[in-house]
Amino acid sequence: MQTQFFAHINGESDPRISEAAEIIRSGGLVAFPTETVYGLGANALDPDAVKRIFAAKGRPADNPLIAHISEFEEIRRLVSALPPEAEALAKAFWPGPLTIILPAAPSVPKEVTAGLPTVGVRLPANDIALALIKASGVPIAAPSANSSGKPSPTTAMHVYDDMCGRIEAVLDGGRSGVGVESTIVSLAGGTPKLLRPGGISLEQLESLLGKVEVDKAVREKLGDNEKPLAPGMKYRHYAPKAPMTLVVGDPEKTIKRIMELAGPNDGVICFDEYFFRITETPYVRGFGHSSHPEEQAKRLFRILRSFDCLPVEQIYSQCPEEKGIGLAVANRLKKAAGFSIISVD
C-alpha cells in the first residue's frame, strides 16, 4: 500500500481534510496530529476498520482504544452514563489532553473497548484533528500512531517511519505541543482514578474533583499477577533499543552518579543545565531545564527515538520530580527503563 503524506495542511477547508475523511468513512486508516502525540485513526463504529489499527501497530488485542470526538455532545452516543463529574471535567479541560473513562454504550464495538464494559473518550485540542473528526461524521478510534512498544510519535515523520506502507494516509500538523499522551481518568465507578498521567496534572484533576486515587501502575512496577486498570500500562513501552536506567533523586547527586556510570559508548539524558558537564560520552541529550517539566515532556519521545540511530550500549537518564506534568514524564521514563531505577537519596 502507498501511504499518502499530506503536508502543509491549510486550515479545515483544505481539500485534503475531505479526502482523509473519505478514507476514514470507507474503512481506511489515517494518522493525524493531536496536541499530545500523533494518533492512528479509524471509524470507531466500524469493527473491521478498528481491527486494522491493531494489525498496523502490532498491538495486542486486549488493549482498548480511545474514541475521539469533535464536540462534547457526541459523547452521548458513546457512553451509557454521564455523571456530572464528567461534564465538569469536559467543561474545564476539553478540548485538551484528557481522556475520560465511562461506562460504554452498547453500540460501541468490542474491538474499541477490547471487551471492557467501559470506553475512553477524548476531545483533542488540535484544529486538524477536530476538522478530520467533524468531516468524517463519526467518532475516530485512535491509539498513538507508533509501532507497538516504540516511543509515541511527536512528528509526522515519526509516524511515517513506523507506518509507511501500512496505512492510507498521514496528515502532517507539525510537532506535537504537549509531547506525552493524554491524562486518563476513570469515572466508571467509585472514587475517580488516575490511570495514566499526562498533559492535565493530578493537581488540576484534584482541584476539580477532590480526591483522585492514583492507579499503582502509574508509579510502580506491577507484580506478575497484578493488572493495571488501563491495560496498555502493563506493556513494555516507549523503549529505545538500548537498555535504559533511571537515576533518581537530587539532580546534583544524580548527575554525579551518571558521570561515574557512563562510558564512551553509553547515552545520557540530562537536564539542560548539566549538558556541558558530561564529557564521558558524545551521546548526550538535554531534555529541558530541571525546573521546566513541560519542556521535558515535549522533547522526551523524540530523544528516546534518536538513540535508536546511535551506537549506544546503555542509556542513563535523570528524572524530574513527580509533580505537575513531571509525574507523566517520570512515568514514561520509568516505563522506557523497564523500571530499572537507581536512587541516590
Ligand code: TXA
Ligand atoms: O494522547 C493520547 O491519548 C493519544 C492521542 C492519539 O489521543 N492516544 C493514546 O492512545 O495514547 P493509546 O492507545 O496509545 O493509549 C491509550 C491507553 C492505553 O493504555 C489503553 O489501555 C487505555 O488508554 N484505555 C483505553 N480505553 C480504556 C478503557 N476503557 N479502560 C481503561 N483503559 C483504557
Ligand code: MG
Ligand atoms: Mg500508545
